[in-house]
Amino acid sequence: MTTAERQAAYAADITYVTNSELGFDYLRDNLAVTAAEATLRPELNFCVVDEGDSVLIDEARVPLIISSKTTNNPAERCQVATKLAAALEPVTHYEVFEKQQTISLTEAGQTYAEAALQVPDLFDPKNPWAKEVVNAIKAKELFVREKEYIVRDGEVLIVDEFSGRVMDGRRWGDGLHQAMEAKEAVPVQAETEVIAQITYQSFFSRFAKLASMSGTALTEAEELASIYNLPVLAVPPVLPVQREDTPNSVFKTVRGKSNAALNELMAMHRLDRPVLVGTTSVEASEIFSEKLDSLGVKHEVLNAKPETAQRESEIIAQAGRKGAVTISTNMAGRGTDILLGGNPGFMARLWLRQALATAVGIPFTPPADGFFPAEPSDDAAALIADAVSQYLGTQPLIACQDAEKPAEQALLNLDTVLAAAASLAPVEEGSVEDFAREAYEVLVEEFEEVLKPEREEVMLSGGLHVIGTNLHDSRRIDDQLRGRSGRQGDPGTTHFFLSLEDRVFRLFGGDKVKGLLDFLRVSEDQPLESDQVAKAVTDTQEGVERYYYELRKKLFEFDEVLAAQREATYARRKEVLLAAGDKAKELMGSMVTEVVNDIVSANSGKSPTSDAAEGEASKLLLSKLQQFFPNIELTAAQLSGSREAQTTAASAAASAALTSKLAELDGVRPGLGVESIRFLTLTQTDNLWKEHMKAMSFVKDFAGLKVYAQLNPLDVYREEGLELYNAMQRGLRQNTVYSLFAYQPK
Numbered sequence: 001m002t003t004a005e006r007q008a009a010y011a012a013d014i015t016y017v018t019n020s021e022l023g024f025d026y027l028r029d030n031l032a033v034t035a036a037e038a039t040l041r042p043e044l045n046f047c048v049v050d051e052g053d054s055v056l057i058d059e060a061r062v063p064l065i066i067s068s069k070t071t072n073n074p075a076e077r078c079q080v081a082t083k084l085a086a087a088l089e090p091v092t093h094y095e096v097f098e099k100q101q102t103i104s105l106t107e108a109g110q111t112y113a114e115a116a117l118q119v120p121d122l123f124d125p126k127n128p129w130a131k132e133v134v135n136a137i138k139a140k141e142l143f144v145r146e147k148e149y150i151v152r153d154g155e156v157l158i159v160d161e162f163s164g165r166v167m168d169g170r171r172w173g174d175g176l177h178q179a180m181e182a183k184e185a186v187p188v189q190a191e192t193e194v195i196a197q198i199t200y201q202s203f204f205s206r207f208a209k210l211a212s213m214s215g216t217a218l219t220e221a222e223e224l225a226s227i228y229n230l231p232v233l234a235v236p237p238v239l240p241v242q243r244e245d246t247p248n249s250v251f252k253t254v255r256g257k258s259n260a261a262l263n264e265l266m267a268m269h270r271l272d273r274p275v276l277v278g279t280t281s282v283e284a285s286e287i288f289s290e291k292l293d294s295l296g297v298k299h300e301v302l303n304a305k306p307e308t309a310q311r312e313s314e315i316i317a318q319a320g321r322k323g324a325v326t327i328s329t330n331m332a333g334r335g336t337d338i339l340l341g342g343n344p345g346f347m348a349r350l351w352l353r354q355a356l357a358t359a360v361g362i363p364f365t366p367p368a369d370g371f372f373p374a375e376p377s378d379d380a381a382a383l384i385a386d387a388v389s390q391y392l393g394t395q396p397l398i399a400c401q402d403a404e405k406p407a408e409q410a411l412l413n414l415d416t417v418l419a420a421a422a423s424l425a426p427v428e429e430g431s432v433e434d435f436a437r438e439a440y441e442v443l444v445e446e447f448e449e450v451l452k453p454e455r456e457e458v459m460l461s462g463g464l465h466v467i468g469t470n471l472h473d474s475r476r477i478d479d480q481l482r483g484r485s486g487r488q489g490d491p492g493t494t495h496f497f498l499s500l501e502d503r504v505f506r507l508f509g510g511d512k513v514k515g516l517l518d519f520l521r522v523s524e525d526q527p528l529e530s531d532q533v534a535k536a537v538t539d540t541q542e543g544v545e546r547y548y549y550e551l552r553k554k555l556f557e558f559d560e561v562l563a564a565q566r567e568a569t570y571a572r573r574k575e576v577l578l579a580a581g582d583k584a585k586e587l588m589g590s591m592v593t594e595v596v597n598d599i600v601s602a603n604s605g606k607s608p609t610s611d612a613a614e615g616e617a618s619k620l621l622l623s624k625l626q627q628f629f630p631n632i633e634l635t636a637a638q639l640s641g642s643r644e645a646q647t648t649a650a651s652a653a654a655s656a657a658l659t660s661k662l663a664e665l666d667g668v669r670p671g672l673g674v675e676s677i678r679f680l681t682l683t684q685t686d687n688l689w690k691e692h693m694k695a696m697s698f699v700k701d702f703a704g705l706k707v708y709a710q711l712n713p714l715d716v717y718r719e720e721g722l723e724l725y726n727a728m729q730r731g732l733r734q735n736t737v738y739s740l741f742a743y744q745p746k
Helices: 003-012 024-031 075-087 107-117 130-141 176-183 200-204 217-228 254-270 282-295 312-317 344-360 378-394 407-421 432-461 475-482 503-507 510-520 531-577 581-602 611-628 643-668 672-709 713-742
Strands: 065-069 094-097 102-105 149-152 155-158 192-197 242-251 275-279 300-302 325-329 464-468 491-499
Touching (some): 075 107, 075 130, 102 130, 155 176, 192 672, 217 531, 254 275, 275 282, 300 312, 344 407, 378 432, 407 432, 581 672, 611 713
Parallel strands (some): 275 464
């Protein structure tokens, strides 16, 4: 079989999900949420698969969590807890477990907090303060500004630990985000509650076929095989790899590491080689930038701060130019290659963006001086003018002043046009995209010609040099940083500078090595590059990966319990959501019958010893039935006899009462009966499912403690979860039936 035949056979087995197929219908049919629920979070994500010569899965954009704000605004309590946390002292009042990302109050700390808050018990169910206090201490000890989050326009924004981008719209749960807001003295927003959630593992298991492509998946082969049942196949590169990876240099202190990294950067810069410095936090990138400013080295910084994030494509486009120095926070996930000598495609796109945005009055941040290698020729300028003219005919002039189309949206629409123009996607002849594509292609050719000598000069000097200043928890992220150098057979080098004071060593065994170095009096500027040190680094990082893999595996095992309940709940919910008139009435009829069975079972004890006792029992049962079915036509005498006889009589009367109630509602407005059934069932399902997820979270917390009783936490979680789920089903049918018969439309 030829390569082309293998590719065709492979592609035939892949189920494509394209952008046009995504929307509320996809959510409703595949995840059982309505359009109204989907709009609760404007940043709802979708799984996007691009069609083309290869299958590329963009970052997995799936609605893992859908949440809504509650009426509970704990601003005052969070602010009080923040002041208390500032007064508490580590070790004395609490212990910090950085590895597990948790804290634990000591007995002295609990006593101090109770006295300060003037409460008898932090864990009092009627007035619980424990959550606010613990979250305030977490915010103080475990979350560092400019690393895990930034503050912008009076709002705390989470920074993605892998891509270094701001995660707009995302908030930490369980009151933690409110604690962060109180810590930073910004307005504390209302708490949110989870409406629906799903894990990546459960989401991907819904697909019959799974396939993906990644340059760094080999280190995660075991996890992909055990959880997703996916083998990992390594495909050799088309061109031989010319990149040279210098062994990691390990230093005793952060200062020694930083000085060595800075010295190497300056050495490469003097050779006019482009240099990329990878950092793990906004703070670290800013510190490195300040050092370069003091040395007079021109450079670019790419991190989560808005002033740099907006220029991401511009910064990456010139990161491979002669003598360029780029400092990036988590280069992984930036979604583009660094081309030696500069990226003519990005430059052409930015030139067009500037021309079109200026024409329609959209404000934007222009590229830095000297960014473009040359001015367009007369032919290119004419094509650009044609594209501008066509764009003016389809866009309002001063689009940013349109109330329904602010500047951000107008710029986003422009970027969409340019993305289509710069791609191989089919465009309509005579459209804006068509004119823009012609201008783009000519600009790319002209910029390529100008940049060609610079590219050859950079290649001769050794290509891009990557400097890593820290290890991530996963080797994949470090490999992605290394992979920015040596693109498609280009020359390049990489060198990581590490310190035994780095987080990964601090939490996973670096103290022992550091103690040995202190004993041997190794200076802080002396690098350790022996085979034993390299093995220790590899073992440490593998230990980190193993630790987090075990956490994910345990999460998957626990989530399988909730996933089965979620599938059943969503299936029932979807059935009600899409049920026609007769089907909806049938579903309500079955719930009425089940409620009757619940009432009879709960109110039928031992056989009565006398006729009087039997009469009293029948009256009691009738009163319970009338609470749920006020219009039921039934007498106590009809409820005498065995439990089976009582159930038969009560079920028949309750069914007749349901028919009468639906007729009454339809008399107010045709179809109101079915609408009421659907609305009340969905409302009760949603409310009870939210409460059930909270209860399951509590069960998961205490199930872990059962290990001290030599019980398997997963078995405890499964058994308790089944009981809670059965209780939820009882509550669903009883609440729905009670609400329907109590409903009196005006």
